[in-house]
Amino acid sequence: MTIRLTNPALLRESAYINGEWVQARSGNRLSITNPANGEHLASVPDMDAEDTRQAIRAAEAAWPEWRARPAKERAGVLRRWFDLVMQHQEDLASLMTAEQGKPLAEARGEVAYGASFIEWFAEEAKRAYGDVIPGHGRDKRIVVIKQPIGVVAAITPWNFPVAMITRKVAPALAAGCPVVVKPAEDTPLCALALAALAEDAGVPPGILNIVTCSKDRAPQVGEEMTTSPVVRKVSFTGSTPVGKLLMRQASGTVKKVSLELGGNAPFIVFDDADLDAAVAGLMASKYRNTGQTCVCANRIYVQSGVYDEFVDKLKTAVGKLVVGPGLEGETHQGPLINQAALDKVRRHIADATERGAKVVMGGQAHALGGTFFEPTILTDVTQDMLVASEETFGPVAPLFRFETEEQAITMANDSEFGLAAYFYSNDIRRIWHVAEALETGMIGINDGIISTEAAPFGGVKESGLGREGSRYGLDEFMELKYLCLGGMR
Numbered sequence: 156m157t158i159r160l161t162n163p164a165l166l167r168e169s170a171y172i173n174g175e176w177v178q179a180r181s182g183n184r185l186s187i188t189n190p191a192n193g194e195h196l197a198s199v200p201d202m203d204a205e206d207t208r209q210a211i212r213a214a215e216a217a218w219p220e221w222r223a224r225p226a227k228e229r230a231g232v233l234r235r236w237f238d239l240v241m242q243h244q245e246d247l248a249s250l251m252t253a254e255q256g257k258p259l260a261e262a263r264g265e266v267a268y269g270a271s272f273i274e275w276f277a278e279e280a281k282r283a284y285g286d287v288i289p290g291h292g293r294d295k296r297i298v299v300i301k302q303p304i305g306v307v308a309a310i311t312p313w314n315f316p317v318a319m320i321t322r323k324v325a326p327a328l329a330a331g332c333p334v335v336v337k338p339a340e341d342t343p344l345c346a347l348a349l350a351a352l353a354e355d356a357g358v359p360p361g362i363l364n365i366v367t368c369s370k371d372r373a374p375q376v377g378e379e380m381t382t383s384p385v386v387r388k389v390s391f392t393g394s395t396p397v398g399k400l401l402m403r404q405a406s407g408t409v410k411k412v413s414l415e416l417g418g419n420a421p422f423i424v425f426d427d428a429d430l431d432a433a434v435a436g437l438m439a440s441k442y443r444n445t446g447q448t449c450v451c452a453n454r455i456y457v458q459s460g461v462y463d464e465f466v467d468k469l470k471t472a473v474g475k476l477v478v479g480p481g482l483e484g485e486t487h488q489g490p491l492i493n494q495a496a497l498d499k500v501r502r503h504i505a506d507a508t509e510r511g512a513k514v515v516m517g518g519q520a521h522a523l524g525g526t527f528f529e530p531t532i533l534t535d536v537t538q539d540m541l542v543a544s545e546e547t548f549g550p551v552a553p554l555f556r557f558e559t560e561e562q563a564i565t566m567a568n569d570s571e572f573g574l575a576a577y578f579y580s581n582d583i584r585r586i587w588h589v590a591e592a593l594e595t596g597m598i599g600i601n602d603g604i605i606s607t608e609a610a611p612f613g614g615v616k617e618s619g620l621g622r623e624g625s626r627y628g629l630d631e632f633m634e635l636k637y638l639c640l641g642g643m644r
């Protein structure tokens with residue numbers, strides 16, 4: 156399949172190290188396919204630990220000049236990168252839909268969302284403020300300064316091939332750090348296109364490096380990233396099991412680690428909710444990227460008094476979803492990323508129905524075949540089912556029934572995950588009580604879409620460490636240094 160691009164130069168089939176477009180030392184390559192039809196799109200280098208060492212060395216060598224630049228100059232380079240990304244929004248969206256599968260309209264949205272982090276941190280670069288603190292003695296003066304932490308290793312997932320990279324690279328470059336990125340094996344083309352635009356924007360050689368590799372070589376690339384003494388920061392977005400592994404590996408050299416991990420978002424509808432708004436919010440959260448986002452509603456808890464009405468309204472909304480290849484017409488649901496993802500969706504539905512749940516819509520692989528799946532609604536779901544304890548990562552809405560506010564809170568918090576949660580209510584006392592009681596890093600209140608560059612994105616418990624975006628995101632790539640000036644009388 157040929158991806159139709161206005162600027163064909165954005166389709167890169169080489170990795171990017173030290174400002175050079177290079178092949179793997181071994182000559183190995185991997186094929187990138189379109190999840191909508193399994194067709195070959197392109198191939199990229201299948202790099203290994205030695206290639207990764209080259210990239211880390213390039214980042215280390217380039218760092219002094221970049222950190223010495225005034226923040227305003229770094230900001231200017233980031234601003235030019237933002238402008239170029241937005242100028243090429245359509246091509247980046249086409250690359251994304253081709254390699255990841257999301258509908259083109261969603262892909263355009265993600266490019267703009269990803270670009271917003273570049274724009275945001277172009278501004279934040281100039282606000283890495285320190286402190287002057289009253290001294291602890293007559294002759295003492297205290298100053299606190301912020302300095303870039305050093306070489307950053309970033310490992311990113313397939314589901315948001317632009318935004319998950321810019322959400323790390325933009326603050327790192329703004330802080331004055333060089334970055335080595337390992338994108339997901341399914342979606343390297345967006346990463347390479349971003350690097351091409353960063354090069355055009357004036358990001359110097361060695362400051363941004365893209366190491367592409369297969370799933371089989373990811374462990375050795377990741378081990379090099381997490382054990383190299385040159386790397387001072389690891390920023391990972393992906394599954395909780397892999398996050399735990401990388402955290403263990405990074406502990407040997409006491410690296411600073413940011414982890415954006417798995418979710419299991421509860422979505423609670425109280426009996427005083429605006430049900431039409433709640434259905435709209437659930438549609439936005441649950442079926443976005445065909446259910447393949449870390450903040451998708453994963454468990455839907457509906458108070459018994461409005462349960463049947465809510466089910467009817469949701470069925471009407473889900474019935475309007477159009478399933479199909481993301482580059483062909485106005486579609487709302489694309490393919491799942493691979494067969495394993497489809498098998499997990501099937502496993503969750505089978506487990507739920509075996510334990511008493513009912514399929515009131517969908518429930519089967521789509522007639523289109525491949526990894527397309529019917530948007531699905533389950534009712535009479537209970538806490539003992541896999542859909543309650545595991546992240547489904549597919550277009551399945553499991554509806555649980557609850558009686559009291561405290562019961563909803565208890566069920567919602569019954570998870571090792573704590574990324575996002577959502578609830579709908581118009582009672583301000585209930586809103587404050589539930590918001591303070593839910594064990595998550597982010598909460599949508601009467602809203603199903605919460606992600607923005609202006610707010611701190613991240614989770615608690617086994618959903619991660621640290622925050623991305625917002626004014627907090629820059630500090631993840633900086634170190635505080637305390638200066639005590641004595642004899643100052």
Ligand SMILES: NC(=O)c1ccc[n+]([C@@H]2O[C@H](COP(=O)([O-])OP(=O)(O)OC[C@H]3O[C@@H](n4cnc5c(N)ncnc54)[C@H](O)[C@@H]3O)[C@@H](O)[C@H]2O)c1
Nearest residue numbers: 311312313338339373374377393394397415416417418449
């Ligand atoms: N919290 C967030 O912001 C966020 C965002 C997107 C996805 N996610 C989570 O990511 C998961 C889905 O993404 P995924 O399937 O790509 O996750 P994944 O953990 O399988 O892969 C993520 C990245 O880690 C790499 N990787 C895998 N094993 C590795 C190893 N041993 N060493 C080094 N790198 C390794 C992969 O190649 C990929 O680049 C879901 O759990 C989702 O919730 C979280």
Ligand SMILES: O=C[C@H](O)CS(=O)(=O)O
Nearest residue numbers: 314315447448449450606
């Ligand atoms: O899948 C995880 C992403 O972080 C979701 S979002 O695009 O940030 O909402």
